[in-house]
Amino acid sequence: MISQSVEEYLEAIYKLAEDGAPAGIPALAERLGVSSVSANEMVRRLERDGLVTYAPYKGVTLTAEGEARALNILRRHRLWERFLVDVLAMPWEEAHEAACGLEHVSSPSLIDRLERFLGEPDTCPHGHAVPTATGQIAARNGHPLSDLAEGDEAVVVQVPEEEPGVLTYLSGLGLRPGTAVVVEAIAPFEGPLTLRVGEAVLALGRNLASRILVERK
Amino acid sequence: MISQSVEEYLEAIYKLAEDGAPAGIPALAERLGVSSVSANEMVRRLERDGLVTYAPYKGVTLTAEGEARALNILRRHRLWERFLVDVLAMPWEEAHEAACGLEHVSSPSLIDRLERFLGEPDTCPHGHAVPTATGQIAARNGHPLSDLAEGDEAVVVQVPEEEPGVLTYLSGLGLRPGTAVVVEAIAPFEGPLTLRVGEAVLALGRNLASRILVERK
């Protein structure tokens, strides 16, 4: 058996590795809201159990076993999220929180049934791919919204999960997977993008825009 | 916050108190699969936190606060069970297990949404009343099946939850809430009851029969 804490660490390590280099201990600690010392301890436990390899000053990397576990957790998380949002009509940000709890107490049988009930969705409500029961995950497609040029039209395919504040904000703007956007203007010096979303026009910071994936039309 | 362990203890204390006297430490320990020492420790923690009162050699009793918590846990458990059985078509015995995990990680908002989605059911799949969000629980109605006389006809209203083996057995016999039964014969000396269930005739031990509630027709 594998504890909830361990699952949370594996998940965080996977997500940190997703955007770039292997996770450093401080980044991991920060993300999980624990001290560096605690994260360090846990990482050594994970290494002892063959779930990660750790090189000081380099970072933590999941082993094959660790990655398989992480993908399984992501699978559970994203299917629950789909259920909460689509079936129970729960708001995005609340759904993320709730799924964080449910993901750690879901047997394979339960998850498989849930998946069938939901119609085997490809992604979570934020557009992230749902890993299969066998541990496959579809490659991310789409480009950062920040890579578009003025005048480009595109459809949102993925928004960041995790931060509740960001989710509420994007939800309020109507920016969710499937939304069509037009780039009206791009301010210089890393400035904001001006977007048209339906009838509305809005300004979006470059940083956040780089974390939204779109598909050109 | 309240830990999963604490919730399991409260639930067990409630259920033990349901059938008779206040829970003794050994009974509690047995039910939870821990040693008497562990149960003793925990009971003292619960008392320290104002959730139970404990009199050695007498038993453990929930305080008002403790009972409110227990009812809330039961609410979550039974609604999840309803979902798992009705919506995901999970077998009874598996659903009980799964609900045991889910019940500890479900926010009030989630549970309220789930309840609405399910159509505000009155009972869990085994016929036990679902406590309301405000902590009310409907009184148990019905009589033990073992109290019927030969020739009586009745409808099952409640079967025991908890033990997976019992659930599988009853499920196999077709004995579930709503099932009509006729008492064909009652063996003397605490012997088994012979029942007709639909076309089938079967023998049921007196002990198990006393834990099945029915309503006379």
Place this chain on the structure above:
DNA sequence: CTTCAATATTAGGCTTTCCTAATCATCGCG
């Protein structure tokens, strides 16, 4: 009313998961 079985408790330990404070190591910048 005594004795024995059931119940309770103490003593001592283990693991997991977290913490603070303090020290040590490394990397990169000037």
Place this chain on the structure above:
DNA sequence: CGCGATGATTAGGAAAGCCTAATATTGAAG
């Protein structure tokens, strides 16, 4: 190349939960 910031680690603890072994208490049955 040396020094300061960042990162890593050690030392020492705490609380929750669990355990076994041993001891004390109590209630009920003879």
